[in-house]
Amino acid sequence: MQYSSQAVAKPYFIAAIGLFVGQILFGLIMGLQYVWGDFLFPEIPFNVARMVHTNLLIVWLLFGFMGAAYYLVPEEAETELASPKLALALFWIFLVAGALTILGYLLVPYSGLAKLTGNDLFPTMGREFLEQPTITKIGIVIVALGFLYNITMTILKGRKTVISLVLLIGLWGLAVFFLFAFFNPANLVLDKFYWWWVVHLWVEGVWELILGSILAFVLIKTTGVDREIIEKWLYVIIAMTLITGIVGTGHHYYWIGTPEYWQWLGSIFSALEPIPFFMMVIFAFNMVNQRRREHPNKAAVLWALGTPVMAFLGAGVWGFMHTLSPVNYYTHGTQITAAHGHMAFYGAYVMVVLAIISYAMPILRGRAAANSPRAQVWEMWSFWLMTISIVFITLFLTGAGILQVWLQRVSENPEPFMVVQEKIALFYWMREVAGVFFLVGLVVYLISFFIGGEEEATA
Amino acid sequence: MIWIFIYAELLVFGILFLAYAFARARNVALFNESQLHLNRTAGAVNTLVLITSSYFVVRAVAAIRADRTRACARWLLAAVAMAGIFVVVKLGEYAAASAHGITMSTNTFFMFYWAMTFFHFMHVLLGMVILLAVWWKARHGAYSAAEHTGVETGASYWHMVDMVWIILFPLVYVMH
Numbered sequence: 001m002q003y004s005s006q007a008v009a010k011p012y013f014i015a016a017i018g019l020f021v022g023q024i025l026f027g028l029i030m031g032l033q034y035v036w037g038d039f040l041f042p043e044i045p046f047n048v049a050r051m052v053h054t055n056l057l058i059v060w061l062l063f064g065f066m067g068a069a070y071y072l073v074p075e076e077a078e079t080e081l082a083s084p085k086l087a088l089a090l091f092w093i094f095l096v097a098g099a100l101t102i103l104g105y106l107l108v109p110y111s112g113l114a115k116l117t118g119n120d121l122f123p124t125m126g127r128e129f130l131e132q133p134t135i136t137k138i139g140i141v142i143v144a145l146g147f148l149y150n151i152t153m154t155i156l157k158g159r160k161t162v163i164s165l166v167l168l169i170g171l172w173g174l175a176v177f178f179l180f181a182f183f184n185p186a187n188l189v190l191d192k193f194y195w196w197w198v199v200h201l202w203v204e205g206v207w208e209l210i211l212g213s214i215l216a217f218v219l220i221k222t223t224g225v226d227r228e229i230i231e232k233w234l235y236v237i238i239a240m241t242l243i244t245g246i247v248g249t250g251h252h253y254y255w256i257g258t259p260e261y262w263q264w265l266g267s268i269f270s271a272l273e274p275i276p277f278f279m280m281v282i283f284a285f286n287m288v289n290q291r292r293r294e295h296p297n298k299a300a301v302l303w304a305l306g307t308p309v310m311a312f313l314g315a316g317v318w319g320f321m322h323t324l325s326p327v328n329y330y331t332h333g334t335q336i337t338a339a340h341g342h343m344a345f346y347g348a349y350v351m352v353v354l355a356i357i358s359y360a361m362p363i364l365r366g367r368a369a370a371n372s373p374r375a376q377v378w379e380m381w382s383f384w385l386m387t388i389s390i391v392f393i394t395l396f397l398t399g400a401g402i403l404q405v406w407l408q409r410v411s412e413n414p415e416p417f418m419v420v421q422e423k424i425a426l427f428y429w430m431r432e433v434a435g436v437f438f439l440v441g442l443v444v445y446l447i448s449f450f451i452g453g454e455e456e457a458t459a
Numbered sequence: 460m461i462w463i464f465i466y467a468e469l470l471v472f473g474i475l476f477l478a479y480a481f482a483r484a485r486n487v488a489l490f491n492e493s494q495l496h497l498n499r500t501a502g503a504v505n506t507l508v509l510i511t512s513s514y515f516v517v518r519a520v521a522a523i524r525a526d527r528t529r530a531c532a533r534w535l536l537a538a539v540a541m542a543g544i545f546v547v548v549k550l551g552e553y554a555a556a557s558a559h560g561i562t563m564s565t566n567t568f569f570m571f572y573w574a575m576t577f578f579h580f581m582h583v584l585l586g587m588v589i590l591l592a593v594w595w596k597a598r599h600g601a602y603s604a605a606e607h608t609g610v611e612t613g614a615s616y617w618h619m620v621d622m623v624w625i626i627l628f629p630l631v632y633v634m635h
Contacts, residue, residue, distance in 0.1 A: 232460040240467050261563045261570040268478050272471055279463070 001363050003074040005081035010364045011091050012067030013357045017446070019060035019098075020350075024439055026053040031435050034421075034428040044106065051105055051131050057345065058129065059098050064353030065174075065210055066094075069151050069167060071360045072217045077158025082150050090146045097139040101132055123184055127195055130181045137181055144175040162231040163220070166238055167213035173206030189257035196252045203344075204245045204273060204315075211311070211352050212237050212280070218304045218359050219284060223291035233283040240276040248273050254325045255332060263325040270323045274316030277348075280308035297362065297370035299379040303355035306387060310347025318343055318394065330409050335401035335424075343394040346386075354445075361449070372453030379448040385441025392434035400427035461612045465619045468582070472623050475578070476630060479571045486567065491635055493568035496561065501552045502632040505545050506624065512541030513621040516590070516614045519597075526604040528597060535594040535610075538617065542587045549580055572631055579623055586620045589613045 001007065030049040032039050040049075074081050081087060104113045110131070117133035119125045124134045132140070148171060155164050180197040216234045220227060250266025284305055295301060318340040322331040331337070358379065362371045370376065408420045415423075483490045519534035556569075563573045593613035596602065602610055 236460060236464045236467070239464060243468070243471060259564045261567075261574070264478065264482070264567070264570060265574060268474055269471075272474060275467055275470070279467075 001366075003080050005084040005087075006071050006074050006360075007364060008081065008084050008087040008091070009067040009071035009360060011088070012063050012070060013361060013364070015091070015095055016060045016063035016067060016353060017357070019056050019063065021442060021446070022102075023053055023056035023060060024435075024442055026056065028432070028435050028439060031428070031432040035425050035432070048105055048110070051110075052102060054129055055105070055131065056102065061349050061353060063094070064349075064357070065171070065214075066147055068210075068214050068353065068356040068360075069147075069171060071356065071364070072214070073151050073154050073164055073167070074158075076161045076164040076217070077155050079154060079158035082153035082157070086146055086150050090143050090150075093139070094143045097136055097143075101136045104133065105131070122182075124182055127184075127191070129199055130195070134182075137178075140178065141175070144178065148172060148175055161227070162234055163213045163216050166209050166216075166234055170206045170209030170213065173209065174202060177201045177206065192256045193253070193258060196249055200249045200252055201246070203348075204248060204270075205242065207349065208241045208245065208276065209238050211307075211348055212241070214352050214356050215280065215284065215304060215307060218300060218355050219287045221359060222295040222297060222301050222304065223287045224293040224295075225287045225290050229290075230283075230287065233279070233287075237276050237279050237283065240272075240279060244269050244272040244275060251323045251325075251328070254328055267324045271320060273323075274312065274320055277308065277312040277316040281312050284308045295369070297359060297376070299371070299376045299383070300355060300359035302380055302383055303351055303358050306383060307347065307351040307355055310343065310351055310387060310390070312347070314340065314343025314345070314347035314390075314394065318398075330405050331401065334404045334408075335397045335427075336405065337401075339394045339397035339401055342397065343390055346390045351387075362455075368455040370455065371448070372451065372455050374453040375448050375451040378444055378451055382441045382445035382448060385444060386438055387441075389434050389438035389441055393431050393438065396427045396431040396434060400424040400431070403427070461615055465615060468619060469623070472575075472579075472626075475571075475575050476626065479575065479630065482567050482571065489566060490568045493566060493572075494632065494635070496556075496559070497572065497632050498552055498555065499632050501548050502628050505548050506628050508541050508545045508548070509621045509624050512538040512545075513618055515541065516617050520607075520610055520614050523597070523602050523607040523610050524604055528600055528602065531602065531610065532594055532597040535590055535597060535613075539587055539590050539594065542583055542590070545583055546580075546587075549576070549583075575627060575631060579620070579627055582620045582623070586617050589616055 026049050029040060029044060030046060030053055033046045033049060037046075070081060070087055104116075108116060110126075113133060114120075114125050117125075117135050119134055122134050124137055125131060130137075151171065152168060155168055177198050180194045183194050185191050185194070212234055216230050219225065220230055246269075247265055248270035250262040251270035253262035253266055284307070288301060288305060322328050322336050322340065363369065371379070403424045404420050407415050407423060408417060515534045515538035519531045519538065522528075522530035522534055561569050563570045590613055593609055596609060
């Protein structure tokens with residue numbers, strides 16, 4: 001570790017992994033509820049399990065992004081973090097607030113939680129992914145402001161690199177667009193319109209900048225390729241992300257009551273959104289091929305190569321499948337969307353966070369440049385187990401989605417939703433089995449942290 | 460690297476042009492009728508303006524190759540000035556269209572008109588920023604006959620912006 005304040009990243013990474021485990025457990029519960037409707041009812045109804053599954057995902061990724069920023073910004077800026085104490089204080093505030101919110105979801109009926117937290121004074125609850133009570137949302141803003149202050153001051157007093165600036169723009173964008181979570185117009189069309197400014201402009205906008213910069217950092221460190229070359233790639237990738245992604249928001253505006261021109265704008269621009277992901281694939285493989293050193297942390301390189309590939313497949317290819325409005329007319333809100341969501345989130349954001357954790361954690365734990373080869377073998381097994389499982393989850397959900405679209409929407413005699421759900425139950429069972437394998441991969445991942453052995457020397 | 464970016468940009472514009480052609484083929488009469496409401500003179504003036512500015516950029520590259528730094532900076536500034544004229548004319552056109560109540564929702568033709576010309580307009584603004592940055596560096600002696608990649612990069616981008624307009628103008632304003 002070059003700067004002692006980088007150590008604050010460690011609790012963030014540990015919390016991220018802990019919440020990741022929670023997310024997967026709730027995913028399995030919910031996956032089972034698809035085929036066994038009253039499993040754990042009334043203790044954990046489906047809607048609660050779903051809310052916990054998606055909210056935990058977002059929160060642990062945020063922990064991961066913050067940990068990544070605390071780790072890489074001091075090293076990029078070549079200076080200690082502005083305030084490590086603030087970073088630790090925010091960690092505990094965020095963790096406790098997050099835990100209380102999840103407990104609130106689980107222990108109190110949602111409407112009761114709304115009453116308890118005074119939602120009627122300033123209503124922001126009740127919208128998918130933004131279910132958090134208003135006070136939690138305010139807490140998120142306070143944590144984000146403190147975090148951004150810390151990171152921005154560090155960059156201002158130190159060296160300014162393209163990687164840290166892109167990361168900073170991404171993080172500021174993340175905070176700014178979250179403010180639309182407080183905008184809750186009575187008009188449902190407007191509500192949905194701006195709701196996407198949080199959801200879409202996060203994952204298909206500013207988060208991609210965060211993804212690009214973290215990936216570039218890990219590649220610089222592990223390949224030793226000239227910073228100049230990596231920075232040029234980063235510029236082009238983020239330019240294409242913004243050119244296609246911003247107007248690409250339109251692919252959510254087809255059927256919600258917005259003007260007709262969104263059919264065209266959304267289709268055209270979002271159809272081009274795979275381009276920056278494809279560039280990331282070429283970028284990562286080129287950099288590794290041109291590497292000037294053999295970094296001992298093979299696992300980190302594996303994650304860094306896996307990220308763009310899976311992101312391109314999940315976000316790019318699976319997104320493109322149903323992004324054109326004439327196609328989306330049939331596929332909207334089916335299991336095709338679920339398939340895309342699973343692989344895109346895993347490929348783009350889960351993997352990039354695991355990549356930086358894989359690179360940084362051995363150093364944070366005072367090991368040499370990398371874990372022992374034995375620990376790395378376990379970690380690489382977890383890579384393949386989780387990645388192949390997510391491929392199968394995606395394929396099974398795609399199968400379910402195609403059948404669903406066909407039986408429920410395209411066929412001459414469309415069948416009702418629940419009738420179709422019963423007919424595609426086999427796919428849900430197979431998805432659940434793949435989910436169990438994912439959990440096994442995650443357990444292997446956890447075990448890899450506890451395997452010692454002779455560490456690899458410094459790179 | 461700039462070429463990857465230029466190709467990606469051309470791909471975006473290419474897809475837009477194809478979508479336009481596809482939409483037009485399905486409703487030729489509407490497109491032909493709507494087209495008559497556009498100000499062709501303004502479009503033609505802007506075409507000349509952009510071609511001239513591209514020529515100035517060519518002169519800037521030629522100047523730096525001959526190690527004439529000051530001339531290079533002057534040509535770049537002239538190119539930016541022409542781009543400024545483009546922006547003024549375009550804004551006038553947009554104001555007139557708005558005054559006539561023409562919006563993206565008027566019909567499919569005007570949706571494409573607004574979307575494509577505005578997307579191009581944003582590229583002109585970006586191109587101006589790039590040319591100004593190159594001008595700034597040229598004025599401070601950052602380039603020479605031996606090393607002027609920056610000038611060529613800026614020039615390539617600007618020619619792309621110009622070329623897209625040369626396709627866009629006949630496609631949207633003229634072709635019947």
